[in-house]
Amino acid sequence: MYRRLLPTKNNLKMRKNNKEVESILQGLINKRMRAMEEGEKSENDLLGLLLESNMKDVDENGQPSQGMAMEDVIEECKLFYLAGMETTSVLLTWTMIVLSMHPEWQDLAREEVLGLFRKNKPEYEGLSRLKTVTMILHEVLRLYPSATVFSRKTYKDMDIGGVRYPSGVFIEVPVLFINHDPDIWGSDVNEFKPDRFAQGISKASKHPGAFLSFGWGPRVCIGQNFAMLEAKMALSMILQHFEFELAPSYTHAPHTVMTLQPMHGAQIKIRAI
Ligand code: HEM
Structure with a gap:
């Protein structure tokens, strides 16, 4: 390339x-x-x-x-590193920021984690029972999707939403805009409300397929279950051992450098508990 x-x-x-x-x-x-x-x-x-x-x-x-071919093996290694590392790490970063902004949700999440694991190392069985933490991660992924767009290419002439496209057209799916569309999510679209995911992803918005933070269709993120598991494990361990809040120097400025990141970093004060 x-x-x-x-x-x-x-x-x-x-x-x-x-x-x-x-x-x-x-x-x-x-x-x-x-x-x-x-x-x-x-x-x-x-x-x-x-x-x-x-x-x-x-x-x-x-x-x-x-x-x-060896070329493909190398490309897969690059893809898995890029697609798998940065995405989950920015999800965790935004989660720390958002839970610092909403201490009431930080407390609820910690209560759930301590209720299930106390201070023991979280195990697989328990991680799948984390309801509040899962809602929080989905809401963070909605507000701050690690990948703000994904693309598709038409392979033949086709009609999408009443528009005719010839073969070979690149279509960008604007995940960030869709995730912030009040017609889909309601007038509180810009607020952090994990409750909207209480009945699962398909019931969180007016359209069951609107949550596109992991993509959609045959090329949907292959690592999504693994990413959620990793994020739940890491967040649980952080919540078990630390309380956190934003440092005064933190400035909220999401911007995109491949993934959606806090432009000036995530300055967070943590306190061991
Ligand atoms: C929070 C974490 C993650 C997010 C938000 C995320 C998001 C995405 C998105 C939006 C796509 C494009 C899907 C599409 O075109 O429909 C994708 C593809 C992909 N992701 Fe993830 N991802 C995450 C974690 C991971 C992890 C941990 C791995 C690997 C262990 C991974 C591996 C991949 C691969 C290999 C693809 C390409 C799939 C294909 O083209 O068939 N991702 N991801």
Whole structure:
């Protein structure tokens, strides 16, 4: 992709960074491949599975076939790192900010967490019973979606909402705007009201499919359950051990740098409990 860009200063920098990332990944992959070729059992992780698929397809067919090419393996590694890391970390950041702004919800969430786990390490079974925490995370994802847009391309002439589009048109789905549309969510759309998710996502708005923070359809976020689990685990552990509030230096200014982030950082005062 970067090879096709105009050679501007920024694009050259991106190309250089991309090359560096790819060479780091290639190094990791080579190391893993050598271990696998030497008969070591592949590690039980995503990279191991991708490489097994890559090696199997080459072996069985004697030539590179429909299996994953090494280029694809590298692209998947980049995608999982980008799609999986930053998104969940900004969700947690916004959750800390919002719960600092709404101490009554921070208290309710802590009460629920302590009721289920006391000060013990949260376990899987209990995490799926967290109702208030789940409502809070959904409401944070509505107000501050980590990914503010996602896109689709028409693959044939088609009619969408009464508009005719030819094949090959890119359509941006403006998640941030949809999540803040009073016609969909009601006149309190800009308020933090986790209660709207009390009956689940499909009943939270006037349209059952309006919550698009994880995308929609066949390409919906593959990591959404994992992300929610991670966020619940991290938030539970924070709530078990700390109370928090915004520092006076915090300035509320959401802005987009790939993901939606607090422009001036998240200065939060925490107190061990
Ligand atoms: C709060 C956390 C997350 C948010 C808000 C989020 C959001 C999204 C969105 C909006 C999309 C585009 C979906 C579409 O086009 O319909 C997406 C795709 C994707 N996400 Fe996530 N994501 C999160 C966490 C994760 C995690 C933890 C992983 C991996 C472990 C992950 C892996 C992916 C992948 C691989 C795709 C591409 C799926 C495809 O194109 O088929 N995401 N995510």
